[in-house]
Amino acid sequence: MTRGSNMVAMVIFAIAAALFVFAAFINKGGELAFHPMAQFEVKPLFGAEHLAWYTPSNATLWMGLSILAVVVILVVATSKRAIVPSRMQSIAELAYGFIYKMVEDVAGKDGVKYFPYIMTLFMFIVTANFLGLLPMSYTTTSQIAVTAILAMAVFLTVTILGFYLNGFGFLNIFWIRQAPLILRPILALIEVISYFVRPVSHSIRLAGNMMAGHAVIKVFAAFAAITLIAPVSIAAISAIYALEVLVSFIQAYVFAILTCVYLKDALHPHH
Amino acid sequence: MATDTHEVVEAVATSSHNAPGAEAAPGMPQLDFTTFPNQIFWLVVTLVVIYLVLSRVALPRIGSILAERQGTITNDIAAAEDLKAKALEAEDVYNKALADARSAALDIAAQARAEIQGDLNDAIAKADAEIAAKAAEGEKAIAEIRASALQAVQEVANDTASEIVTVLGGKSDAKSVASAVSARMKG
Numbered sequence: 001m002t003r004g005s006n007m008v009a010m011v012i013f014a015i016a017a018a019l020f021v022f023a024a025f026i027n028k029g030g031e032l033a034f035h036p037m038a039q040f041e042v043k044p045l046f047g048a049e050h051l052a053w054y055t056p057s058n059a060t061l062w063m064g065l066s067i068l069a070v071v072v073i074l075v076v077a078t079s080k081r082a083i084v085p086s087r088m089q090s091i092a093e094l095a096y097g098f099i100y101k102m103v104e105d106v107a108g109k110d111g112v113k114y115f116p117y118i119m120t121l122f123m124f125i126v127t128a129n130f131l132g133l134l135p136m137s138y139t140t141t142s143q144i145a146v147t148a149i150l151a152m153a154v155f156l157t158v159t160i161l162g163f164y165l166n167g168f169g170f171l172n173i174f175w176i177r178q179a180p181l182i183l184r185p186i187l188a189l190i191e192v193i194s195y196f197v198r199p200v201s202h203s204i205r206l207a208g209n210m211m212a213g214h215a216v217i218k219v220f221a222a223f224a225a226i227t228l229i230a231p232v233s234i235a236a237i238s239a240i241y242a243l244e245v246l247v248s249f250i251q252a253y254v255f256a257i258l259t260c261v262y263l264k265d266a267l268h269p270h271h
Numbered sequence: 272m273a274t275d276t277h278e279v280v281e282a283v284a285t286s287s288h289n290a291p292g293a294e295a296a297p298g299m300p301q302l303d304f305t306t307f308p309n310q311i312f313w314l315v316v317t318l319v320v321i322y323l324v325l326s327r328v329a330l331p332r333i334g335s336i337l338a339e340r341q342g343t344i345t346n347d348i349a350a351a352e353d354l355k356a357k358a359l360e361a362e363d364v365y366n367k368a369l370a371d372a373r374s375a376a377l378d379i380a381a382q383a384r385a386e387i388q389g390d391l392n393d394a395i396a397k398a399d400a401e402i403a404a405k406a407a408e409g410e411k412a413i414a415e416i417r418a419s420a421l422q423a424v425q426e427v428a429n430d431t432a433s434e435i436v437t438v439l440g441g442k443s444d445a446k447s448v449a450s451a452v453s454a455r456m457k458g
Contacts, residue, residue: 053308
């Protein structure tokens with residue numbers, strides 16, 4: 001029941017958003033305007049001319065809103081510490097249990113002490129992804145700069161941790177003992193390459209997913225200015241929006257679970 | 272279609288040119304490296320803030336809530352099992368009391384039966400004794416009657432014999448007649 005009404009609400013919301021976009025284009029004098037990538041621009045917030053590293057920008061604003069969302073979901077919602085949880089507290093507990101169990105299952109019992117780091121990554125990505133679905137918003141996780149830093153942080157942490165905990169035994173992850181001796185050098189080469197490709201795929205997967213969906217929605221929104229195509233366009237926006245809701249969660253989950261998998265390599269390099 | 276694409280590229284190019292420091296961006300704002308320091312700085316700030324919020328407040332709190340709930344559930348289950356054990360115990364006590372009462376009832380019944388049997392035996396014995404006494408009395412009376420009858424018969428026989436002796440002309444000697452009669456009667 002609730003899922004159905006949520007779906008209806010979402011479709012209505014999407015149609016409203018599309019009409020808003022449509023009206024905006026009409027005001028421009030009816031000319032078709034494509035700016036699917038304009039939403040990804042980083043701009044200073046308070047009309048500053050130059051974007052220095054410390055200038056508050058739209059990235060600052062939406063990252064700040066991510067922090068706010070995390071605080072509301074995990075801190076404010078649990079402030080009553082109820083034995084029988086409210087709905088909001090249930091969400092916080094579900095998120096906690098979900099990531100905790102994932103870390104425990106994938107990285108093992110000794111991976112649990114890295115749970116706060118993985119929870120930080122997951123909560124930042126999931127809130128940023130969902131905030132990015134608001135109309136007129138800016139999606140911080142659609143930026144290569146952001147996802148690359150996240151992925152490099154994971155990559156460097158895992159590599160340093162691996163050598164710190166296992167010494168050169170960490171190199172065992174490249175030397176597959178189950179394989180025949182002849183194949184091992186070839187597999188080792190492949191493993192080394194795949195190990196260094198990890199941060200690239202890790203970051204581009206997230207940024208690419210977020211960027212593609214948002215850009216496609218924008219393109220369809222621009223087509224909505226043409227009266228004949230408008231219904232198709234609006235239906236397409238609704239459909240893609242629903243898909244994006246799914247993608248927002250799945251990408252955050254994928255990022256977190258891959259982090260756990262990499263962490264497992266550092267903790268247990270012997271296959 | 273080609274013109275559309277051209278338009279898109281052009282539009283993106285114009286919009287990029289409007290953005291500050293976007294000269295290097297080849298259509299994708301994500302690849303505008305002048306924005307990287309800004310994004311990276313604010314990302315690091317954000318991650319540190321979220322990490323501090325999670326590790327200092329949120330995660331310990333949620334962990335303690337979950338542990339507390341687990342504890343409450345465990346306690347409730349333990350209490351329930353305790354109560355169940357008590358109920359079983361009470362049932363055992365009840366059953367034992369029931370069995371005791373039943374055996375006591377059986378004892379009382381057996382005792383009563385034994386008492387009644389004793390009374391009955393006494394009464395029978397008494398009745399038997401009375402009957403035996405009565406029978407002895409009767410036998411005694413019969414013996415007396417028989418003895419007196421024999422005596423009467425002997426007297427009648429003595430008288431008759433002495434009369435017959437007298438009639439036949441003899442002298443009736445009472446003593447010899449009586450001995451003769453008793454000898455006859457015995458024989």
